[in-house]
Amino acid sequence: MYSLGAISKPIELTNVPSELFINKHLTILQDRSADLSFQNAFKQYKQGKFTLNADERASFGFIHDALWASVLINNSSDKEIKKVLYLDTAWLDHADFYFMRQGKVVDKAFIGDTLPFNARENKTRMLSQQYSFKPGITQVFMRFESQDPLLIPLYLTTHDAxxxxxxxxxxxxxxxxxxxxxxxxxxxxxxxxxxxxxxxxxxxxxxxxxxxxxxxxxxxxxxxxxxxxxxxxxxxxxxxxxxxxxxxxxxxxxxxxxxxxxxxxxxxxxxxxxxxxxxxxxxxxxxxxxxxxxxxxxxxxxxxxxxxxxxxxxxxxxxxxxxxxxxxxxxxxxxxxxxxxxxxxxxxxxxxxxxxxxxxxxxxxxxxxxxxxxxxxxxKARITAEVSAQLDHLTELYNRRAFTVAVSPLWNLGIRDQQAFSIILLDIDWFKTINDDYGHAAGDDVLKSIAQTLQQHIRKSDILARWGGEEFIIFLPNTTQSDAINLADLIRKNIQKMTVLHDTGPLSVTASFGVAVYNEQMTELEDLIKLADVALYKAKNSGRNVVCHMPQNQTIKNQEVNKMTPI
Missing domain, CATH: 1.20.1070 (Rhopdopsin 7-helix transmembrane proteins)
Structure with missing residues (x-):
């Protein structure tokens, strides 16, 4: 099992670099009882029972064994050379060093995790032991033991390195x-x-x-x-x-x-x-x-x-x-x-x-x-949910809440810059009859078709929404009353020409329009919407499929309409 005379060649200090990995220079003995004394370990060393660590082994795994090691270091100069034996590991319970010359211990040091860090002579994070090597050969005899994995990467180095x-x-x-x-x-x-x-x-x-x-x-x-x-x-x-x-x-x-x-x-x-x-x-x-x-x-x-x-x-x-x-x-x-x-x-x-x-x-x-x-x-899911909450799922237009949110900044900007803006409010004529006679699926098709027609005739700056039921609303920034009326009438004519295909056959529909324009007496967006609603009410009572508007200086406060009049 052991190689007799397994003694490594001495490391020559005058030739080594500032840092040298010396595991391959070690001769080692695993003490399975972990109770071998220094004297008995040295005795076995002299009997040739230590083996050369030729494969540079540094780790010995999770074992309860103690490991004895020896290395010869030669200083061929005539002056002491200060070196550090440095173990590149932080978890080692015992690292005992015996420095020997001519077979006698001249110095020794015991370090490891069994001592408080503040008790260490060398305050390095990893374990280290400094020693001044005198001229001639010094044998360093070492014992390592740990309850953690036994890892002993050993370097011969300097403080500067x-x-x-x-x-x-x-x-x-x-x-x-x-x-x-x-x-x-x-x-x-x-x-x-x-x-x-x-x-x-x-x-x-x-x-x-x-x-x-x-x-x-x-x-x-x-x-x-x-x-x-x-x-x-x-x-x-x-x-x-x-x-x-x-x-x-x-x-x-x-x-x-x-x-x-x-x-x-x-x-x-x-x-x-x-x-x-x-x-x-x-x-x-x-x-x-x-x-x-x-x-x-x-x-x-x-x-x-x-x-x-x-x-x-x-x-x-x-x-x-x-x-x-x-x-x-x-x-x-x-x-x-x-x-x-x-x-x-x-x-x-x-x-x-x-x-x-x-x-x-x-x-x-x-x-x-x-x-x-x-x-x-x-x-992304949150944004999708927020967008979905703003849309009418049938027509994919803004709903009432989203319309108010989108228009509010344009309303405030228009008032500040004294711009003209208008609102068109439209209602599909006889929509309840369509639902009753042809079914709600036909009514849904009518709503989607009108939504598409409206989208085709408005500008990018206009804001279109389904106001509720069969009503739609359009906010027109930078638009005078006459321009709003012309647009409403154009849309009315296109709706009148429109044919909605359905299982029961083609359907023709019309819509009534109310137009209102902003004036300086208005303070809230709701005022303009209410005025457009009055104009729409007027269109409904004027035979339907028409565009009605309110005078430009008209306000909801001085407008009296009999809401009980049948449509």
């Missing part, structure tokens, strides 16, 4: 966290305005991943809870399960399972209850490694479930899922790549290890687009 990497890292995480914050605020705002629960669950999903990332990258231990070992040990696990819970809740709401998969939606309470019981039991059991293992396995399982549900609701007609499926696939791909690196299935590199952040950023951006697409659909 660490600072340079810190600047790059700051830009990277600044961009990542900035993007998460913008998406979080954006979706909270949408939730407040739209009251759609999918937005709040997405915001909580974002927040939980943000907190999870802060925990496992060491930002939390450095800046938020530097003196709390309990929080450092358990917050990452708590945030992992919060991330799982809110991803499930978001999936239920975003995929609209209540509509597209109601049977699955009905089990959501059982899912939430089971998850709460699982989390509670794991925390009571207090086995960190077990909790992380189950969390990672559950996350992988949920990816498969989410994709399956996505294809199901897509098949059932939920078109927004076309964003959800690639988003989950890319996010899961990033997480799977990072997990495979943590497990040791993929060779470690900084970029590959951080693919979870990149994948999640892409996933969340696509999901944000999906929610924006959903918002666009909601907004």
């Amino acid at each position: 660490i600072q340079d990497n810190l600047i790059i890292s700051s830009y990277f995480y600044g961009f990542i966290y900035g993007a998460f914050f913008i998406l979080f605020v954006y979706n909270i705002t949408l939730f407040i305005s739209l009251k759609d629960s999918s937005y709040v669950f997405y915001s909580l999903y974002l927040l939980s991943f943000f907190c999870l990332n802060i925990a496992y990258t060491g930002h939390g231990f450095k800046f938020i809870w530097p003196n709390s070992l309990l929080l450092q040990q358990w917050l990452m696990i708590l945030f992992l399960y919060c991330y799982i819970a809110f991803s499930i809740a978001f999936c239920f709401e975003f995929l609209k399972l209540k509509v597209f998969a109601p049977k699955i939606y009905q089990i959501r309470k059982w899912v939430y209850t089971g998850l709460i019981l699982l989390i509670t039991s794991l925390f009571l059991n207090a086995d960190q490694l077990l909790a992380v293992n189950i969390g990672v396995a559950l996350t992988s399982l949920l990816v498969v479930i989410f994709l399956s549900l996505g294809f199901l609701v897509l098949k059932n007609g939920h078109d927004t899922v076309k964003f959800f499926i690639p988003a989950v696939f890319l996010g899961a791909g990033g997480a799977a790549t990072s997990a495979a690196t943590t497990w040791g299935f993929i060779p470690y590199s900084t970029l590959i290890f951080h693919s979870i952040e990149i994948g999640m950023l892409i996933e969340m951006s696509i999901l944000a687009l999906a929610l924006a697409f959903n918002l666009k659909k909601v907004d």
Whole structure:
């Protein structure tokens, strides 16, 4: 099992760059009992039981084992050279360093998450140990152990190189966290305005991943809870399960399972209850490694479930899922790549290890687009509803309310600029008789035909509406009384010539018109409409199929009409 004399060549300090990944120079021994002492480990090293880490392995997965490692470093100069042994991981319980010369320990250091961050000699976010290497060969003997995944990407570097990497890292995480914050605020705002629960669950999903990332990258231990070992040990696990819970809740709401998969939606309470019981039991059991293992396995399982549900609701007609499926696939791909690196299935590199952040950023951006697409659909539906509320469904003309809204600004503008404007009010003659003799379908055809005729003879600036029943109204801006009368008579003649085809045969219809023009004594639009109504009443009592108008200086107040006169 072991290669006798598996001793790596010493690393020559005078030839190394400012930063060197040294895992391939390590000789290692896995201690499955995790209780091997330094003396016994060194004894096994001398017996050749350490193996050369030729494949540069940095991750040893989720194990309870301790890992012993050794590396030889040679300083061929005549001066001390200061270097830093830097572990590119933030979650490692124990990292013990023994510095040896000629088989004797000359210095040692014990670092890791079992010590408060403020107790560290080197205040780097990742674990690091500085040492001044004297001329000659120094053996660095190390022991690593963790309740989290055992990841030990080890670099021989300098303080300046660490600072340079810190600047790059700051830009990277600044961009990542900035993007998460913008998406979080954006979706909270949408939730407040739209009251759609999918937005709040997405915001909580974002927040939980943000907190999870802060925990496992060491930002939390450095800046938020530097003196709390309990929080450092358990917050990452708590945030992992919060991330799982809110991803499930978001999936239920975003995929609209209540509509597209109601049977699955009905089990959501059982899912939430089971998850709460699982989390509670794991925390009571207090086995960190077990909790992380189950969390990672559950996350992988949920990816498969989410994709399956996505294809199901897509098949059932939920078109927004076309964003959800690639988003989950890319996010899961990033997480799977990072997990495979943590497990040791993929060779470690900084970029590959951080693919979870990149994948999640892409996933969340696509999901944000999906929610924006959903918002666009909601907004389009709202506009359609508003437009529909303004139209008469039979004739597709404005209804009375929409007419008033559309005319009001033109009325105010005309009064301010002292412009002439008129109103034509018309009523189909004997419309009740048409309905009684030919049926309401024939009456509907008459109304639609007259609406089309009116649209053909008005200007773009005119406002036409179905006023109610068999009445239509036209507002004519910049139109004198004589022009309004001429237009009304032209329309009257075209209606008279019109033939409405119906199942019972062709129908001929006529209409009566009332015309009124604005004068300075009027204060409200209603005054002009009432005056046009009086003129229409006059037309009805004048034999129908005629155009009647009121004198230009006439007002409704001085107009007396006997409304009881039969039409």
